[in-house]
Amino acid sequence: MSLRRDGRLGAAWIVILIVLPFIAALISLGIGRMSIAPGEVIDVLRAALSGKHASSELIEKTVLQLRLPRIILATLVGAGLSVSGCAFQSLFANPLATPDTLGVASGSAFGAALGILLGFDLIGIQILGLAMGGAAVALTWLSGSGKDRGGLSYIVLSGIMIGSLFSALISFIKFAADEEQQLPAITYWLMGGLDKANYRTLALGAPVIIAGVLVFVLIRWRMNLLPLSDDEAKASGVNVRLLRGVTIVAATAVTASCVSMCGQVGWVGLLIPHMCRMIFGNNHLSIVPASVSFGAVFMIIVDTMARSISAAEIPVSILTAIIGAPFFIVLMRRSGGWRI
Amino acid sequence: MSDTVTKAAGEALLRIENGCFAYKSGPQILKDINIELAPGEILAVLGPNGAGKTTLLRCMMDMLHWQSGRSLLDGEDIRGIPASRLWRRMAYVPQARTAAVSYTAFQTVLLGRSSRIGAFSAPSEEDMKIAERVMERLGIAHLADKPCHAISGGELQMVLIARAMAAEPEILVLDEPESNLDFKNQLIVLDAMTALAAEGVACIFNTHYPAHALQRAGKSLMLSKDGRSVFGNTTEVVTEENIRRAFGVDALIGEVETPRSVMKNVVAVGISEEGGTHQQAHRKGPVLASVTVIMQSNEHASLVNKAFREFNHLLIGRMGLPHRRSEKYIITVMLEGPESEIEALSHRLGLIPDISVKTTYE
Numbered sequence: 001m002s003l004r005r006d007g008r009l010g011a012a013w014i015v016i017l018i019v020l021p022f023i024a025a026l027i028s029l030g031i032g033r034m035s036i037a038p039g040e041v042i043d044v045l046r047a048a049l050s051g052k053h054a055s056s057e058l059i060e061k062t063v064l065q066l067r068l069p070r071i072i073l074a075t076l077v078g079a080g081l082s083v084s085g086c087a088f089q090s091l092f093a094n095p096l097a098t099p100d101t102l103g104v105a106s107g108s109a110f111g112a113a114l115g116i117l118l119g120f121d122l123i124g125i126q127i128l129g130l131a132m133g134g135a136a137v138a139l140t141w142l143s144g145s146g147k148d149r150g151g152l153s154y155i156v157l158s159g160i161m162i163g164s165l166f167s168a169l170i171s172f173i174k175f176a177a178d179e180e181q182q183l184p185a186i187t188y189w190l191m192g193g194l195d196k197a198n199y200r201t202l203a204l205g206a207p208v209i210i211a212g213v214l215v216f217v218l219i220r221w222r223m224n225l226l227p228l229s230d231d232e233a234k235a236s237g238v239n240v241r242l243l244r245g246v247t248i249v250a251a252t253a254v255t256a257s258c259v260s261m262c263g264q265v266g267w268v269g270l271l272i273p274h275m276c277r278m279i280f281g282n283n284h285l286s287i288v289p290a291s292v293s294f295g296a297v298f299m300i301i302v303d304t305m306a307r308s309i310s311a312a313e314i315p316v317s318i319l320t321a322i323i324g325a326p327f328f329i330v331l332m333r334r335s336g337g338w339r340i
Numbered sequence: 341m342s343d344t345v346t347k348a349a350g351e352a353l354l355r356i357e358n359g360c361f362a363y364k365s366g367p368q369i370l371k372d373i374n375i376e377l378a379p380g381e382i383l384a385v386l387g388p389n390g391a392g393k394t395t396l397l398r399c400m401m402d403m404l405h406w407q408s409g410r411s412l413l414d415g416e417d418i419r420g421i422p423a424s425r426l427w428r429r430m431a432y433v434p435q436a437r438t439a440a441v442s443y444t445a446f447q448t449v450l451l452g453r454s455s456r457i458g459a460f461s462a463p464s465e466e467d468m469k470i471a472e473r474v475m476e477r478l479g480i481a482h483l484a485d486k487p488c489h490a491i492s493g494g495e496l497q498m499v500l501i502a503r504a505m506a507a508e509p510e511i512l513v514l515d516e517p518e519s520n521l522d523f524k525n526q527l528i529v530l531d532a533m534t535a536l537a538a539e540g541v542a543c544i545f546n547t548h549y550p551a552h553a554l555q556r557a558g559k560s561l562m563l564s565k566d567g568r569s570v571f572g573n574t575t576e577v578v579t580e581e582n583i584r585r586a587f588g589v590d591a592l593i594g595e596v597e598t599p600r601s602v603m604k605n606v607v608a609v610g611i612s613e614e615g616g617t618h619q620q621a622h623r624k625g626p627v628l629a630s631v632t633v634i635m636q637s638n639e640h641a642s643l644v645n646k647a648f649r650e651f652n653h654l655l656i657g658r659m660g661l662p663h664r665r666s667e668k669y670i671i672t673v674m675l676e677g678p679e680s681e682i683e684a685l686s687h688r689l690g691l692i693p694d695i696s697v698k699t700t701y702e
Contacts, residue, residue: 007444008462219459221457228451231434232432234403235403236427236451237427281443285462
C-alpha cells in the first residue's frame with residue numbers, strides 16, 4: 001500500500017476507506033444495552049430496505065429507531081468535523097487550526113444554550129445554533145478582514161477574540177439560567193452527546209453536512225493551493241479569494257450544523273486530519289477522503305463507547321479526548337515527525 | 341486590434357510604461373519606471389534594500405496596483421487580462437524561504453499546472469508528464485519524492501523554478517532567486533535561468549549582486565532610494581558611476597579572465613564619500629579590436645549570429661571555422677568602433693550559454 005507519486009490513493013486504500021465506515025456502523029448497530037448479532041442486524045436492515053417488517057419488533061425498533069439515527073449522526077459529525085479541520089489547517093497553514101478557529105463552535109454553542117434558556121424544542125435549538133455559528137464567523141470576518149491588513153493572521157486573531165466573546169456569553173447564560181433544570185441541561189448539552197439524534201433533526205442538519213463534505217471532496221486537488229502565500233496563490237492563476245471563501249463557508253456550515261445537533265465535540269477536527277497527514281502526507285487528493293472516512297469511523301467508535309461503557313451516557317467530548325490524546329501521542333512518536 | 345498594438349510596440353513581449361507607486365502615506369518609491377523585454381532576454385533589477393525591487397515585480401504582475409502607468413503583455417494591459425490566461429504566459433518564482441508547506445517536490449511542481457486544471461479535477465497524465473519533464477530538464481528529477489522541508493535551500497529554489505516552468509510560461513519572474521544560496525547553488529540557479537532564456541523564455545530577476553547582472557543579464561534596471569531609475573543595456577546601466585549613485589558605494593568593475601572567458605565582476609571598495617571619483621573612462625574615438633568566440637555546439641548559433649547582425653556596423657572582417665572532429669565552432673570577428681560598443685557586443689556574447697568569448701583591443 002505504498003503511496004503514489006501524484007498523491008492519489010491506491011486502489012487498496014480506496015477500498016479500505018469506503019468499506020471501513022460501513023463495517024464500523026454494522027458492528028456498532030449490534031452493540032449496546034441489548035446485544036444484537038451481526039446476522040440479525042443485517043436481517044433487520046434488509047427487511048427495512050425492502051419495506052417489510054423484521055421478525056422481532058423490539059430488535060427492529062432498537063436498530064432502526066434508536067441506534068441507526070445515532071450512528072448516521074456520528075458518521076456525519078465525524079466526517080464533517082475532521083474534513084473541516086483539515087481544510088482550516090491548510091487554509092491558515094497552521095497545524096493548530098481546528099474547525100473552531102473562526103469561532104463557529106462557540107457561536108453555535110451559544111445559540112443552542114440560548115435556545116435551551118428560552119425553552120425551545122430540539123429543532124429550535126438546532127436552528128438557533130446554526131444561525132449563531134454563522135453570525136460568529138461573519139463577525140470574525142468583518143472584524144478581521146479589510147484592505148491592507150495582514151490578511152489571514154488577523155482573521156485568526158479575531159476568531160480567537162470572537163470565540164472567547166461567545167464563550168463569555170455562554171457563561172452569562174449559564175449564570176442566568178435556572179439552576180434546577182436549565183443549567184444542568186445546558187452544561188450537559190455543551191459537553192456534547194449524540195443521544196438527541198432522531199430523524200427529524202437529521203433531516204435538517206444532514207443535508208448541510210453532506211453538501212459541505214461533498215464540496216471539499218470535489219475541490220480536493222485545488223485545496224492544495226490553500227496554504228500558499230498570497231503572492232504564490234495569485235500567481236497560480238486560480239481565483240484564490242473564491243477558493244478561500246468557499247472553504248470558510250463550507251467549513252462553517254458543516255461545523256455549525258454539527259455543533260447545533262450534538263454540542264461541542266472536541267478533538268476530532270484536530271486529531272483525525274493530523275493522523276491522515278502522518279499516513280498520507282499533505283496532498284489533499286488523499287487526505288480529504290481519508291479524513292472523511294477515518295473521521296466517521298473514529299466518531300462511530302467513540303459514540304458506541306459513550307453509550308455502551310456504562311449504564312449512564314458518557315459525554316462524547318470526554319471520550320474523544322481520553323481516547324484521542326494517547327492515541328495521537330503514540331502515533332506521533334511512531335511516525336517520527338511529519339509536517340503540515 | 342491587439343495585433344496593431346503589438347506591432348507598434350516592436351518585439352517587446354513585456355513593457356512597463358511610466359510605472360509609479362507609493363505605499364499609503366509613504367514616499368514615492370517607484371517613479372516613472374519604463375522597461376521593455378523581448379523573448380529570450382534577461383532583465384536584472386538592481387537596487388539597495390528598500391529601493392522597491394520586490395515592489396516593482398509585484399506591481400508589474402498586478403499583485404500591487406500601479407498608482408499610474410501600466411504593465412503591458414504583448415501590448416495588452418495586464419490588469420485587463422483574466423488571471424487564468426495571464427498566469428499561463430507568466431510565472432512567478434518566490435524566494436525559497438517563503439515556501440511554508442511541505443508537499444513532495446513533485447506535487448509542488450504539479451501545482452504549477454493549476455491554471456490549466458479545472459476546479460473539480462486533478463492533474464491529468466499529461467500534466468504529470470510535463471512536471472516530470474521540467475524536473476528532468478532542471479536536473480532535479482531525483483528530488484521528486486522528497487518532501488520540500490527535507491531538501492536544501494538551493495534544491496528548494498530549483499523546485500520552485502520547476503513549478504513556475506510547469507506552467508509553460510513565456511515570462512519568468514524571479515524574486516532574488518540566488519539570495520541565501522552558496523556559491524555552487526547560485527551558479528546552478530543562474531545557469532538554469534540562462535538556459536531557459538536561451539530557449540526563448542524572457543526572464544526578470546531581482547538581485548543584490550551587480551556582478552550577476554553583468555554576467556547574466558542583457559538588460560538591467562537600477563533603482564535608487566530616491567525613486568530614480570536607470571534602464572538599458574546592462575553594460576550601460578551597471579557602471580561604477582550608477583552603482584555609486586544608487587548604492588552609495590564605491591565599486592570597481594573589472595574583468596576576471598578565466599580559461600574559457602572573460603567575466604565582468606564588481607568589487608565594492610568602500611562606502612562612497614561625496615565627490616569621490618573613480619571614472620572608468622572609455623577611450624575616445626574608434627579603436628580596433630578582435631572578438632573570438634568558441635561554441636561548444638551549434639545549438640545557440642542563431643543567438644550568436646543575431647548578436648553579430650546587430651553590431652554589423654562595427655564589423656570589418658569575419659572568420660568562421662567549424663571544427664568537425666569535436667563539433668565545435670570557432671568564430672573571430674574584427675571590429676572597428678567606439679570602445680563602449682565593442683564592449684557591449686562582447687558582453688552580449690558572454691551571456692549565451694556554452695560559449696567562450698575573449699576580446700582583444702589594439
